[in-house]
């Protein structure tokens with residue numbers, strides 16, 4: 001039997017269309033467009049593509065896109081000064097610094113400098129704390145997109161066993177928090193986990209976010225489980241996820257492809273977070 005393929009491209013397109021409609025309502029009420037500032041340091045090819053896509057998607061949704069492209073040798077102090085300027089700019093509702101930053105930049109200092117109420121990436125510790133304690137705040141876009149994909153298959157996730165493979169601040173940890181908030185029983189597995197295949201085999205929901213191409217094999221998947229593949233690994237054979245798709249698709253109940261699964265949701269959720277920010281800042285419902 002072959003799994004249902006979760007079409008992230010189509011679900012992201014629906015979300016983007018919904019956001020565009022709500023942006024039109026916001027503009028009529030507030031008399032301005034929501035503004036998203038994106039900062040790119042250096043010329044990493046993948047980051048340049050993502051930043052270009054974010055700019056295009058922002059404009060297509062009727063929002064203002066403000067792009068700052070800085071050379072790879074930009075120092076931390078210069079970036080902190082730019083973030084301070086964006087924090088103070090009333091027309092900027094969302095600030096995003098594209099990661100990874102070049103090795104010489106203090107990434108943590110830069111992320112900490114972003115006003116938590118403009119932190120549409122949800123990477124600031126204040127927003128991580130808000131998520132962990134169930135307070136309203138910004139949720140990182142990739143895990144937020146994963147939850148939407150999961151809910152397209154299971155409208156309620158309550159009581160399900162979920163295994164998140166990966167414990168990064170950007171995906172693994174917030175993903176676990178979101179699944180806990182949905183009343184799942186959550187295990188976070190990582191490089192030191194003993195008998196990873198056996199741990200994954202327990203799961204109704206597997207979220208693979210570990211950055212190792214094809215790590216999660218088909219025979220690790222419990223028959224009928226839902227598999228969300230966050231990995232984007234460039235290999236000689238093209239773009240592949242953290243899950244061995246050919247093996248897993250035979251066993252899973254539903255699975256996201258790479259490309260066309262989680263990736264498109266990241267940008268769609270960024271637009272949704274930016275609109276939320278603009279509404280909160282203007283006090284518009």
Ligand SMILES: Nc1nc2c(c(=O)[nH]1)N[C@@H](CN(C=O)c1ccc(C(=O)N[C@@H](CCC(=O)O)C(=O)O)cc1)CN2
Pocket residue numbers: 046050096097098099100121141142232239258259260261262263264265266267
């Ligand atoms: N500040 C941030 N930096 C990074 C984030 C982030 O959320 N905030 N996430 C990733 C990169 N990323 C967005 O920035 C991103 C990655 C992938 C996709 C996507 O649509 N992928 C496509 C494939 C595209 C390709 O060919 O490369 C897909 O999976 O279908 C969008 C955004 C790291 N940095």
